[in-house]
Amino acid sequence: MKRTLGVCYYPEHWPEAQWADDAQRMADLGLTWVRIGEFAWKRMEPREGEYQWEWLDRAIDTLGAAGLKVVLGTPTATPPKWVCKKHPDMFARDAQGHVRGYGSRRHYCFSHQGFLEECRRIVRVMAERYGRNANIAAWQTDNEYGCHDTVLSYSDAAQTRFREWLRAQFPGQGNDGDIDALNAAWGNVFWSMDYDDFDEIGLPNLTVTEANPAHVHAFRRFASDEVVAFNQAQVEIIRTYSDAPIAHNYMGRVTEFDHFKVGADLDIASWDSYPLGFLEDRVGADAAHQRAYVQQGDPDFQAFHHDLYRAVGKGRWWIMEQQPGPVNWAPYNPSPLPGMVRLWTWEAFAHGAEAVCYFRWRQAPFAQEQMHAGLLRPDSVEAEAFGEAREVMVELADAPEVAPAQAPVAILFDYDADWAWSVQPHGAGLSYFGLVFDWYRACRKLGLSVDIVPPDTRDFAGYNLVLAPGMMHMPDDLKGALQASEVEVIIGPRTAARDDGFNIPVPLPPAWPGSDLTVSRVQSMRPDLPVPLVGGGFVTGYLEQVEGGGDVLLTTDAGAPVAVRCGPNVTYVAGWGDDAAHMRVIEAVAPDLAAERMPEGVRRRDTGTERFWFNYSNRTVQIEDRELPAAGVLRLAR
DSSP: OOOEEEEEOOGGGSOGGGHHHHHHHHHHHTOOEEEEOTTOHHHHOSBTTBOOOHHHHHHHHHHHHTTOEEEEEOOTTSOOHHHHHHOTTOSEEOTTOOEEOSSSSOOSOTTOHHHHHHHHHHHHHHHHHHTTOTTEEEEEOSSOTTTTTOSOOOSHHHHHHHHHHHHHHSOOSTTSOOHHHHHHHHTTTGGGOOOSSGGGOOOSOSOSSOOOHHHHHHHHHHHHHHHHHHHHHHHHHHHHHOOSOEEEEEETTOOSSOHHHHHTTOSEEEEEEOHHHHHHHTSOOOHHHHHHTTTTOOTTHHHHHHHHHHHHTTTOEEEEEEOOSOOSSSSSOOOOOTTHHHHHHHHHHHTTOSEEEESOSBOOSSSTTTTSOOSBOTTSOBOHHHHHHHHHHHHHHTOOOOOOOOOSEEEEOOHHHHHHHHHOOSSTTOOHHHHHHHHHHHHHHTTOOEEEEOTTOOOOTTOSEEEETTOSSOOHHHHHHHHHTOSEEEEOSSTTOSOTTSOOOSSOTBOOTTOOOEEEEEEEOOTTSOEEBTTSOEEEEEEEEEESOSOEEEEBTTOOEEEEEEETTEEEEOEEEOHHHHHHHHHHHOGGGOOOOOOTTEEEEEOSSEEEEEEOSSSOEEETTEEEOTTOEEEEEO
16 A cells, blocks of 8 residues: 555635646645645535536646645535525534534534535535546545534434434334333333323433433434434435545544444545644643643554544545644644654554645635644745655655554444443543543553454454453443454453443343353542552542452452453453553453553554554653654664
8 A cells, every 4th residue: 555645725715826836836745635625615606506616627627737636525514604594493502502603614413404405415516527527536525523512413403303213213103103112211210201202302401400311322323323324415426426435534532423334435534633732622631741742742642543543444544634733723732843743644654544634735824724834834935844744755755565464452442332421421521432542542552553443343353352441332242252252352341331222231230141240339439539459550530349250350459359350361340440550451361462561652553564663752762772762753674
């Protein structure tokens, strides 16, 4: 697989006389891809049915003439004002019932059928015009589904669609659905919440106290399905007119919809990587960690998403937007440490990216993103990242073709479990994503490469270790597949703690085949009262009391079991540990992994042909008898 670079470009932002020069400079830099169009609906269709494609035709021709390949985005993330006036109820509503209206972007509700038809129409006209254009080498649907908390909508349109969705989930005679089955599944006898008809069911917001968790969880599943259907509608149209691959650009730590289900309809998964912005507002790191990595980003957050989207894309994935300098949207927006743009680029390639595209070509002098850096300054002078991109291009010329390799460790990631934790975290600040990410970081601190795999995976051949922490509902066939795999498996806490309808199952969890291990009580703990473990490490947020089971591998200082064998190859971890605890468990259950504790801030990644070392720290370190400077990358043949 060839590794390539690209950039995001907005020809509608710049004088047309400048386009050819921009295109030539992109080509001279060695770029392959240019993404355009995803925010330009008003310029494409200034008034309903009145299309103006000539400017876009010329932009595509200009880029193509320079030898560049175009990724054409559908513009549905920014419906123009005339669409909103035509459909004044198309806006989402937040949980407080407030309209999330016009004035920025992503101002629509996925459930509004009138807006969906407008999207189908503009995508169809675009695909008809450009589907066979030789310069269009790929497509992107919409932009960053879920960004700005835009999946969950409490609008009238969402309520209507939710009731229809529930009828399908609980089928009865005809099209009416079985309301008694829903009442039983949700436990609506509690607090006298039984419904007589599906039309009585509202959305789970604006209740006096907490809504029924089964109701909330069902709404989360419904909202995800709405995103899947919205994306599918665009993909079906594009495929009618074009053979070019189709991607969507996901965002970091957006878990409100099932990316695996969206990705099933696409050819490529891509995501938008903003390491410094994410460190401030998404990683969940403490102040000391943020200070240590303020100009580098978290050492594991980008890698986690690289591995996640490699799975979502079934092996094909890109960075559609790579941070090139300070951004504009985080609480604080520092400049990257010199060399970090190069490091982020190579790290993506080490995890299997086909392309890394920088956002954006030139910093905009106007509007909401005028403080967001690009490869060029607003005056077209090269910014710092331009030189680092040029350095990567020179290095790519001598780099071998990528040879993918299965990692020794697999982590199951389940969006449905993330929603279940969101509905019932049981403690402030606890989340499924956070738990899985902590285990992922422990693996990386041990120098291990990781594959993230979808929850429907049943074949674990070739792995040495599989982790499935916190999967709130674990189907019996998955338990059976893990048990039969003979691979070392780590589960818990909260694994199999709920059935598919959000009820506590009996026998009590984890109900592992052939084991009497039982979680008898659960507690969440204050973050300032960690529980120490014998031999080092702490339980830091969630601790379960367990009975039965086999060999105990880890205990608290008070003697309570924390890591317990519940099968010949399965270890249950009855608490949320810190890095030291998680690493101790991994080393104990899989001593043959050839794990090696990394220096602070250093990470390692293996491909089929290369071993990469990345120095996220701000100091020089010794690696393989070599000095690796701050923001340094070391590539060695395997």
